[in-house]
Amino acid sequence: MIIGIDLGTTNSAVAIWRDGESVLIPNAIGDLLTPSAVSVDESGAVMVGMAARERQSTHPRDTVTAFKRYMGTQQTVTLGKRKFDSEELSALVLRQLKADAEAFTGEKVTGAVVTVPAYFNDRQRKATRRAGELAGLKVERLVNEPTAAALAFGIQTREQEPFLVFDLGGGTFDVSIVEVFEGVVEVRASSGDNRLGGEDFNELLVQHVRPKLDPAGKLAGADPVVLQELLRAAAERTRRKLSESDEAEFAIVWQGEQFAINVTSADFETAAEPLLKRLRDPVLRSLRDSSIRVEALSEIVLVGGSTRMPVVRRAITRMFGRFPNATVHPDHAVALGAAVQAGLLARSEALEEVRLTDVCPFTLGVDHAEPDGRGGWRTGLFSPIIDRNTAIPASRVNYYNTVSDNQRELRFGIYQGEAREVSGNVKLGEVRVPIPPKPAGEVVVECRFSYDTSGLLEVDVNVPGTSTSRNLVIMDDADPLTDSQLATRRDALAALKQHPRDESENMAVLARAARCYEGFIGERRDAVGHWIGVFENALATQDPRTIKEARARLVEALDEIEGERFL
Template sequence: MIIGIDLGTTNSAAAIWRDGQSVLVPNALGDLLTPSAVSIADDGSVLVGMAARERQSTHPRDTVTAFKRYIGTQQTVKLGKRSFDAEDLSALVLRSLKADVEAFTGEAVTGAVITVPAYFNDRQRKATRRAGEMAGLDVRRLVNEPTAAALAYGIQSREQEPFLVFDLGGGTFDVSIVEVFDGIVEVRASSGDNRLGGEDFNERMVELARRTLDPAGKLAKADPVALGELLRAAAERARRALTDADSTEFSLVWNGEVFATPVTADAFEEAAQPLLQRLRDPVLRSLRDSDIRVDALSEIVLVGGSTRMPVVRRAMTRMFGRFPNTSVHPDHAVALGAAVQAGLLARDSALDEVRLTDVCPFTLGIEHAEADGRGGYRTGLFSPIIDRNTPIPTSRSKVYSTIADNQREIRFGIYQGESREVAGNVRLGELRVQVPLKPAGQVSAECRFTYDSSGLLEVDISVPSANITRNLVIMDETDTLTEAQIAERRAALAALKVHPREESENVAVLARAQRCYENFLGVQREQVSHWITLFEQVLERQDPRAIKEARDQLVLSLDSLEGERFL
């Protein structure tokens, strides 16, 4: 049996495809949602789910939540006498869900479809897959969360016009634009922010309440870890209360004393404005990439528990000029869609006419060098090969040439991301190819990227003139810095002299240009890259008048490019 699993930041759920429909599986408590929480009990045993979450305020040093945000990193947490990383903790939750399904169905689980945020990078996806394997699951496929929600909604509605899935969960935000026609559920574009979710709104609530919560300063001596969990829990309660009320009380008890302060929906909305603004860019990006206008969208489908917040729903109504569709259960849609995908993999006859097409969520490319206009080359730049939101599976190639006489090898650093400079992207691996000694530009190599629906990237390099071929299937790499290395780099940056590049106006326009580079594709992306190169060349001259003229011109160019604004 293949099951579908929504591995969430706040809650997780499992579902199965049975009798022509998705069915959510209750856990041992009879609940359809299992908190993504792990705790170590006093006797050393591991608690998962609600039992763990209930200990969060009382045993903050033995309990952990929201660890999904750190999957794919080296960050660890110590519970009891043992340290866990996010993969370990995720595996414990997945193992619990697997046991629930087997108890509910009486059948052995042979495979699983696990959902991930659309904006998870390669490392995070592979870490999720490893967590599933550690839980004893054969992970058959990873599916983007908004794609899974769209699959559940699309199967029910048979909607013909494109619709947008707006998925704001506890720790991540995703958006996808989807079309359904003739049984085909086609994802046109996906975008998101995997550091934005309900937990961030909780933090804003805490900041708002602390202004008046403790005027006498009594909480200053409190254990910061324990107090932090109490504040977070109080914020969650207050945030949920504001779903149905215009005001509520933010309260907690410390050392037998009640600390309370009123909070209003209007004050919370004002405090949350920076987060609400961050919801805009992924929406804009997905619309641009799909080449679909706002008025062509048939529905705005809200998914994820955090979309229950009135501040979010009001923001969405203002953003799109219409009320969003709330017919899909925000906490269940992703798991239900994962079960549909499980049914597809199991070749269930009820899904014979249903097909799913997805997209590559990140741009994939290599590191390359560009002429700097002074007879040399600037290295460390990103050359896209597969643009984000390209339908998958796909295979794309580009040709590169040597840049130095008698160059012995061409090095292909492989990256994933949207930054113009590879330092801002995720490094996936490297291929080195020995080439014949010839004058610069006379040796060319074709670099082909092949990306499939399971998220596997294969890289092929060929040098036709020398009959050379190389192949690499991307594997995991880790690149972490020790505290000493971080301190050394921080000191080195602090010792640098101030250059015109660091002047605020120049920083601002360069940051905007970098954002535009990330937001656009193809010819427009190449144009922005050219503008950035020209402006950086002027900065190097350190002529204030020339810099101002170049900056003004760059602003005009970016204004003409960004054009339509609907938010």
């Protein structure tokens, strides 16, 4: 049995695909959401979920939440007598979800689809996989949370118009623009902010209320760790109440005395303005990357518990000029979509016609050097090869030349990120290739990146005119692929390693255009020449969608100028 898991910052959920639909699985106390919380008591026993969440106010030093934010980092937390990193803490939550699923179904869990924020980088994704392995799960696939949410919104019945998934959870914010056509779910663009979520609204509310809560300074001597947790819990309660009414009480009790103040929705919205503004940038970036105007979006789909906040919904309505769609429970959508993907992997008959494509969330490239304008070179700069939001699987190639005379080696650092300088990006590996000693600039090297939906990146570096080449495969260390499985995936990528200009369909259209150019004179010849240039520019992008659209326009123009359909 393959299950779908939404591993959230604040809450997690698990679901299965059964009898043609996604079904959420309740935990041991009957709840559909399990708090992503871990606590250790005096005896060293570990508690996960609601039991741990309930101890957070009374035992803040022995309880931890929101550890998903530190996935892929070296940060640790001490609970009881031992240290835990984010992978181990996440593994405890995943193990609990696995046990709940087995208790509910009476079947053994053999694998899982686990969701991650669309903007998780390579380190964070690998850490999530390792957490799954620590929990005894075979992670069949990682799926971006907005993509999973899109799967939960009745994809089989949707038209071709794109829609936007707005996913604001407890600790992360994701935006994805999705299109559905003839059973194919295509993600056009994803963006996000891994440091923006409901927890930030809680903290902001604490900062807003704190000076007014205790004007006499009676809390000055309080244990700061305990006090901070009391304030955070009160902020969470107040924020939730403000989702249902225009006013709520922010209150804590310290040493038998209550400290309270009323907070209105207007107060909260004013205080939250900096966070609300941060919601705009990922939206704008996803629209730019997809080349889709906001007017073309069929609807705005809300996902994540924090989208229930009225201040957020009002901000979204102002941003898009329309009311969003919240027909699927925002806390459940991601888990339900993960279960759809689990059903696809299990080859459920009800999902035979559904196919899912995704995009590369971060740009992949190498470090290179550029002239500094003073006769020297500026090194450590990022040269993108596969841009973010490229549909995957994908294969792209760039060319690089030597910068000094008699250079004997080219060294390519492999990076993931968006920063201009590679020091601001994530280094994935390195390739070194020997080259013949020649004057600077005369040796040109081809560097090709091929990337698949499971995160396998294959780097091929070739020196034209020689037999020298190097190959590097960068894959998830925790991905338990056999040699035959790895070979299969590499073969699939090999099929992509052809420049679009060499594909038969494009070669045929270019040949036809060349024939037309030779067959006409004057303005019509100039027009054909212009069209060829436009199509060659599209080929240079190596983007299948751009090339397909440009080819269709070229064929239509040639049909019109020739007065008949070319066969």
